[in-house]
Amino acid sequence: MFTGLSAFPLTPMNEQGIHENEFSRLVMGLAEARVDSIGVLGSTGNYAYLNAEERARVAKLCVEHAGPVPVVVGIGALRTRDVLVNAENAQQAGASGVLLAPVSYQKLTDDEVYTLYETVCSSLSVPLCVYDNPGTTHFEFSDELHGRIAQLPQVRSIKIPPVQDDIAVAKERVARLRVVIPNDVTIGISGDPAAATGLLAGCNAWYSVIGGLYPETALALTRAAQAGDVQQANALSVALEPLWALYREHGGSLRVAATIAELTGKVSQPCLPQPLKTLQGDARKRVGAVIEALSLS
Amino acid sequence: MFTGLSAFPLTPMNEQGIHENEFSRLVMGLAEARVDSIGVLGSTGNYAYLNAEERARVAKLCVEHAGPVPVVVGIGALRTRDVLVNAENAQQAGASGVLLAPVSYQKLTDDEVYTLYETVCSSLSVPLCVYDNPGTTHFEFSDELHGRIAQLPQVRSIKIPPVQDDIAVAKERVARLRVVIPNDVTIGISGDPAAATGLLAGCNAWYSVIGGLYPETALALTRAAQAGDVQQANALSVALEPLWALYREHGGSLRVAATIAELTGKVSQPCLPQPLKTLQGDARKRVGAVIEALSLS
Numbered sequence: 168m169f170t171g172l173s174a175f176p177l178t179p180m181n182e183q184g185i186h187e188n189e190f191s192r193l194v195m196g197l198a199e200a201r202v203d204s205i206g207v208l209g210s211t212g213n214y215a216y217l218n219a220e221e222r223a224r225v226a227k228l229c230v231e232h233a234g235p236v237p238v239v240v241g242i243g244a245l246r247t248r249d250v251l252v253n254a255e256n257a258q259q260a261g262a263s264g265v266l267l268a269p270v271s272y273q274k275l276t277d278d279e280v281y282t283l284y285e286t287v288c289s290s291l292s293v294p295l296c297v298y299d300n301p302g303t304t305h306f307e308f309s310d311e312l313h314g315r316i317a318q319l320p321q322v323r324s325i326k327i328p329p330v331q332d333d334i335a336v337a338k339e340r341v342a343r344l345r346v347v348i349p350n351d352v353t354i355g356i357s358g359d360p361a362a363a364t365g366l367l368a369g370c371n372a373w374y375s376v377i378g379g380l381y382p383e384t385a386l387a388l389t390r391a392a393q394a395g396d397v398q399q400a401n402a403l404s405v406a407l408e409p410l411w412a413l414y415r416e417h418g419g420s421l422r423v424a425a426t427i428a429e430l431t432g433k434v435s436q437p438c439l440p441q442p443l444k445t446l447q448g449d450a451r452k453r454v455g456a457v458i459e460a461l462s463l464s
Numbered sequence: 465m466f467t468g469l470s471a472f473p474l475t476p477m478n479e480q481g482i483h484e485n486e487f488s489r490l491v492m493g494l495a496e497a498r499v500d501s502i503g504v505l506g507s508t509g510n511y512a513y514l515n516a517e518e519r520a521r522v523a524k525l526c527v528e529h530a531g532p533v534p535v536v537v538g539i540g541a542l543r544t545r546d547v548l549v550n551a552e553n554a555q556q557a558g559a560s561g562v563l564l565a566p567v568s569y570q571k572l573t574d575d576e577v578y579t580l581y582e583t584v585c586s587s588l589s590v591p592l593c594v595y596d597n598p599g600t601t602h603f604e605f606s607d608e609l610h611g612r613i614a615q616l617p618q619v620r621s622i623k624i625p626p627v628q629d630d631i632a633v634a635k636e637r638v639a640r641l642r643v644v645i646p647n648d649v650t651i652g653i654s655g656d657p658a659a660a661t662g663l664l665a666g667c668n669a670w671y672s673v674i675g676g677l678y679p680e681t682a683l684a685l686t687r688a689a690q691a692g693d694v695q696q697a698n699a700l701s702v703a704l705e706p707l708w709a710l711y712r713e714h715g716g717s718l719r720v721a722a723t724i725a726e727l728t729g730k731v732s733q734p735c736l737p738q739p740l741k742t743l744q745g746d747a748r749k750r751v752g753a754v755i756e757a758l759s760l761s
Contacts, residue, residue, distance in 0.1 A: 182545055215569035216543045246513045247738035248479055270569070272512035272600050273740055274715050283739040303569050305602055418571050441544035442580040443570055 168237040168264055169296055169324030169353045170371045171203030172389040174378035175211040177425055178225055179434035182441060185221060187228060189434045193379065194232040200382035203372075203389075205233050206266060208241035210303055211376045211421060215243070215270060216440040219252050226260035237263035239296060242287070243270045243304075250287055258293055265291065266326065268298035269306045277312050284316045294323035300357065301328060302419065314347030322352060326374045329358030330365050337361075337368035345369065359420060360411035363404035366392035376420040377410065380427060381463040409457045422446055426454045465534040465560055466593055466621030466650045467668045468500030469686040471675035472508040474722055475522055476731035479738060482518060484525060486731045490676065491529040497679035500669075500686075502530050503563060505538035507600055508673045508718060512540070512567060513737040516549050523557035534560035536593060539584070540567045540601075547584055555590055562588065563623065565595035566603045574609050581613045591620035597654065598625060599716065611644030619649060623671045626655030627662050634658075634665035642666070656717060657708035660701035663689035673717040674707065677724060678760040706754045719743055723751045 176193040179186040197205050207229040208214035208222055217225070226240045240257035242265045244250045250267065257265050267287060269280045288295060297316055299308045316322060325348065330337035341354060348354075355372030356365025362373045366389065378385030384407075391399040404411075413423045426445040428434040439445055446454055473490040476483040494502050504526040505511035505519055514522070523537045537554035539562045541547045547564065554562050564584060566577045585592060594613055596605045613619060622645065627634035638651060645651075652669030653662025659670045663686065675682030681704075688696040701708075710720045723742040725731040736742055743751055 210570070269739070272567070273507070273718055274599070275739060276715075276741075279739040279741055282741070286738070302571070418573075421570055441583070442566070442572060442576040444573075444576055444579070 168204050168239065168294070169355060171373075171393065172378050172382070172386050173204040173206045173239065173355065173372055173374045174202040174382050174385065175206040175209040175374060175376055176379040177428055177434065177438060178208065178212040178217070179428070179438040180213070180217075180440055181437055185217075185225060186435060186438070187224075190225065191228055191232045193433065194229050197379065197382050198232065198234040198236045200386060202236060202378060202382050202386065204237045204239055204263070205229060206239045206241070206374055209266060209298075209374070210300065211379055211424060212241065213440055213443075214241040216443075219249065219256065222253055223256035223260060226257050226262060230261035239264040239266050241266045241268070241298070243268040243298065245270050245272055247283055247286055250283070251290055254287055254291055258291070262293055264294045264296060264323070266296045266298050268300055268304050270304050271306055275306050277309070280306060281312065281315060284319060284322070288319040288321040291321045293321075295321045296324040296326055296355070297322055298326045299328060300326070310344055310347050313344060317348035317352045324353040324355055324372065326355045326357050327370070329361035330356065330368055332361075332364060334364055334368060337364045341365075341369040359407075360404070360414060363388060363392060363400045367397055367400060376424050377407070380424060380433065383464040407461065409461065413454055413457060417446060417450070423454060426451055427458055430455050430458065465501050465536065465591070466652060468670070468690065469675050469679070469683050470501040470503045470536065470652065470669055470671045471499040471679050471682065472503040472506040472671060472673055473676040474725055474731065474735060475505065475509040475514070476725070476735040477510070477514075477737055478734055482514075482522060483732060483735070484521075487522065488525055488529045490730065491526050494676065494679050495529065495531040495533050497683060499533060499675060499679050499683065501534045501536055501560070502526060503536045503538070503671055506563060506595075506671070507597065508676055508721060509538065510737055510740075511538040512600075513740075516546065516553065519550055520553035520557060523554050523559060527558040536561040536563050538563045538565070538595070540565040540595065542567050542569055544580055544583055547580070548587055551584055551588060555588070559590055561591045561593060561620070563593045563595050565597055565601050567601050568603055572603050574606070577603060578609065578612060581616060581619070585616045585618040588618045590618075592618045593621040593623055593652070594619060595623045596625060597623070607641055607644050610641060614645035614649045621650040621652055621669065623652045623654050624667070626658035627653065627665055629658075629661060631661055631665055634661045638662075638666040656704075657701070657711060660685060660689060660697045664694055664697055673721050674704070677721060677730065680761040704758065707758065710751060710754060714743060714747070720751060723748055724755055727752050727755065
């Protein structure tokens with residue numbers, strides 16, 4: 168489950184609630200494209216902005232519409248108590264796995280983060296992916312801590328932040344992590360612009376934002392990298408450079424992906440929880456122009 | 465209300481719930497000491513870890529036990545929808561004011577933060593203090609943005625992060641902010657170690673963690689600074705240097721203050737929401753030694 172393309176759909180919503188039909192259609196599209204897994208309620212799915220009941224409902228809808236594709240549910244929350252509730256609800260919904268980031272308000276210590284994973288794992292009957300995303304959690308994992316957490320039997324994957332563009336540097340980074348974790352714990356790359364390099368550097372999975380909107384495009388890149396076709400994987404990523412440039416300009420993928428979804432009619436507008444906003448004005452027009460120029464599916 | 469000493473009590477809790485009696489006793493101690501205001505559900509009060517019902521209950525308990533002292537309630541949340549609920553509950557509880565930080569999971573833009581304050585202010589009938597705490601919110605206010613937000617009629621104060629130790633530098637920092645905000649919007653200093661310098665540099669209030677445990681100690685420092693007694697204010701702060709050193713060592717005041725409260729029997733152990741932990745082992749012993757050596761009340 169924690170290998171290949173894991174596609175992360177948006178959770179379209181407004182201040183009144185979740186757009187369930189739109190969400191279900193996004194999931195059905197991913198299932199039809201036969202992505203390797205669906206990562207629901209990731210950062211792209213705005214898990215942190217939803218309450219426990221909404222999250223349980225989204226997990227259930229996703230499993231119902233994912234067909235045979237395994238569903239991984241984000242269970243992160245500021246408080247361990249709430250993570251445990253989300254974990255139980257995800258399992259009840261039929262999740263095949265869960266994704267847990269050490270979300271913080273007060274900066275967390277290594278000991279606190281270890282205990283969080285230990286506590287949650289002891290209550291789990293499905294595998295867990297450690298979600299390492301310092302850009303949103305403001306927690307920096309050391310490799311030593313990754314090594315300790317990865318010994319917990321429920322931990323089966325680590326979702327790492329973007330590797331550097333230089334393939335040699337990326338390979339070294341993946342290798343450094345690889346030696347401190349069990350052989351059967353996979354490493355997955357995050358940050359779409361780093362996907363090709365990450366996969367070619369030895370990552371086993373791509374936890375993908377663009378895969379949540381354009382699964383065939385993301386699958387083509389993933390399959391090329393998995394086949395060792397360096398040239399093709401890189402070419403497919405380079406072709407998406409105008410999109411990566413928009414990510415860089417707007418502080419990450421979320422607002423760009425949500426704007427694309429609105430512009431292409433996949434979701435209604437607005438689709439993000441306030442205070443978050445999709446791009447407006449000139450920035451929105453430029454996103455539209457990039458999407459029109461690229462041939463995505 | 466947003467001048468002088470605003471004391472921020474802990475919200476003692478464990479995984480089962482809030483220790484209401486302990487909390488009420490903390491508040492009564494602050495009321496008896498006649499602090500200028502009580503800041504409940506600040507970062508010290510772990511607002512971010514409690515749900516809306518718990519926060520409404522804590523606000524109500526605080527108002528009930530604060531006597532004539534005005535109560536300011538923290539209403540921050542990741543989602544605007546939840547901030548609005550917290551604001552309404554705080555007002556229903558009898559809050560004299562509210563405190564709002566732009567809490568983030570996805571990094572926020574200036575435009576998003578402005579709209580958040582605008583939206584919340586339009587629903588408020590009590591004054592608001594802007595809570596600028598990049599250490600927990602990961603949002604950096606520009607003075608330009610502070611100036612725009614401070615024009616909203618409900619905004620009556622800004623709680624700023626620590627100023628530098630150098631009084632000349634601190635005065636410049638306060639003066640730079642002062643010129644861009646209305647005259648009757650107060651500036652309050654955060655970060656106990658910077659309190660004396662902040663007040664002497666022109667801040668109108670001290671939003672105080674140690675004041676939530678030792679109100680008389682904090683009042684003495686506040687009154688000295690308000691009277692322009694530079695020597696006395698600085699001497700009182702210097703005397704607390706062993707405490708400030710513990711804050712620096714443990715990434716801020718929360719874990720130190722919570723450990724003190726446990727060690728002195730003001731709250732039962734544990735008092736923090738998991739995954740947060742109070743200090744244990746050697747660090748805990750050193751906190752005990754510092755508190756024993758200082759004469760706090």
